[in-house]
Amino acid sequence: MKKIYSLLIALLPFLGIAQGSINFDDPAKWTQGALAFTSYSNHSYVDGTFSLACTDVIRNGIAAQDGFAGGFGTYSLRLQNDATTDVTMTISSGGIGNFSFKTRRWDGSPAVDFAVEYSIDGGTIWIPSSTINAAVTPDSDWKTINGVVNSSNANVKVRVKSNSATNERLMIDDFTWTAASLSPSITINSPSNGTIYSPLTTSANIGLTVSNFNVANGTGDGHIHYTINSGSVVMKYDTAPIALTSLTPGNYTVYVELVDNSHVAIVPAVNATVTFTIAAYTVVPNLAALRADVIANGAGKYYQVSSNPVITYARTTRNQKYIQDTSAGILIDDLPGTISTAMVAGDAISGLKGQTGLFSGVLQFLPLENATVASSGNIVTPxxxxxxxxxxxxxxxxxxxxxxxxxxxxxxxxxxxxxxxxxxxxxxxxxxxxxxxxxxxxxxxxxxxxxxxxxxxxxxxxxxxxxxxxxxxxxxTLSTTSFSQIEGLKLYPNPTKNNLYIETTLNGDINVSIINMLGKEVLNSKVTNNTVNVANLANGIYIVKVTEDGKTSTKKLIIN
Structure with missing residues (x-):
């Protein structure tokens, strides 16, 4: 039979008081810590029953950074990239039902790694709620983090704390909470809705919080039913995370609901849904195609590069490598040292797989897997x-x-x-x-x-x-003949759409080969009257290979 739950109407006015929203925008409610607000310190914020305590936090402004606003009003919080930074938000009376806040990473390197947890006993015991990591922040846009406490105790606390000494900075704004409830509830704490996992992900834990309902196998109020992508119903008799394994790239929807001991949904229905994605690598023929896809769709996607780019400069700093193929270049930023194969300038890299990110406007490639050396001793002529x-x-x-x-x-x-x-x-x-x-x-x-x-x-x-x-x-301090380029070579106009004009000091017989970003030669001709007709080429970026008197030079050409 259906089990029906009701809430005493007399309790509603009391519970409705215990809710609120804090935007951190009132300067009168801030108290400066040991250092200035613009420095990482122990600043605080108090507004009614809400209080904020900080360790290594800046009162952040709203100026855009990495392409996104620094906050939604006047101020936000910025946690430092160290092991001790945290913020603790306390509700002194009335408790917390659900809570949420907005967050975004400072930039894409290194990845963020913060724990979200809560305490209902004033901070003695901390209960995990969720994790803010690379999967939650695939880009630097703002995300919403949700959690469930459902306790009417005094001094309920929510804390966001660093999990790593090599963390990325994290911004927080707009903390909200609702009143605690006596009605049954089920909430999916993790992953956050819309999370995108890396292509390497093969498992995921679906974190659950159940309140005012005793989950058991026939001895409690009932149990949990769940489905994956509308598949077969699975019975669950505890509140431990749902462990999903053998996952492959694709979209996933997890649905959970509370049922009574007869497997019938309780009334009113209590359920929750979360969707997440395991990304697949986008295979690109070369670096120009990768860059074009980022320009079209934004950074944060995952790519497999089919070409074998050559390292032009390798640094110990962040294990950075500047690489380029015949189409374009990119900077590898590899702070964790994911690429373990020893590599030096002149090595051609095979099997590049990773994620793109932006740092101060520079497109970076963040490796997810080791790569190998396809060949060595390659010389890149600039x-x-x-x-x-x-x-x-x-x-x-x-x-x-x-x-x-x-x-x-x-x-x-x-x-x-x-x-x-x-x-x-x-x-x-x-x-x-x-x-x-x-x-x-x-x-x-x-x-x-x-x-x-x-x-x-x-x-x-x-x-x-x-x-x-x-x-x-x-x-x-190069000499004028450092790379044996064709002397006085000029290509103009660039960009162009009809004719391309080529001039050299020698003004000898010139042959031109034009190659598209897929590596296909689309034009090969002898230059007549210093002119090449490119009117039939589609819009895009091309490589022009110019040969004169045994010397060869290459330049980029834009057709628009």
């Missing part, structure tokens, strides 16, 4: 570009090794030296920032060279502002 070309199309050159000819450090006087993490103006007719971001380079502390010269550089950016950096001192 294409000659101008500072103007980089400035106008920084996304097309980002993380690539290029060469800027006849470029001058405008502040060089024969005395000043390169200092680490400093901007220097480089000019070849157009200004561009030369940023000494490689503190390990052997030109740090050396005199900034005077006069015009050819500079081999990696292309970077800082939130849309183009920057370049050399790998070593030799590249800061």
């Amino acid at each position: 294409q000659v570009v101008t500072a103007l070309e980089i400035t106008n199309n920084v996304e097309n050159y980002e993380s690539e090794l290029v060469q800027i000819n006849n470029a001058t450090f405008t502040t060089a006087d024969g005395v000043i030296t390169f200092a680490a993490t400093t901007n220097y103006n480089l000019n070849d007719g157009t200004d561009i920032i030369f940023r000494t971001m490689f503190a390990e380079s052997n030109y740090i502390g050396q005199v900034v060279p005077t006069g015009a010269g050819n500079r081999a550089v990696l292309v970077a950016e800082f939130n849309g502002v183009p920057q370049v950096v050399s790998r070593n001192n030799a590249e800061v």
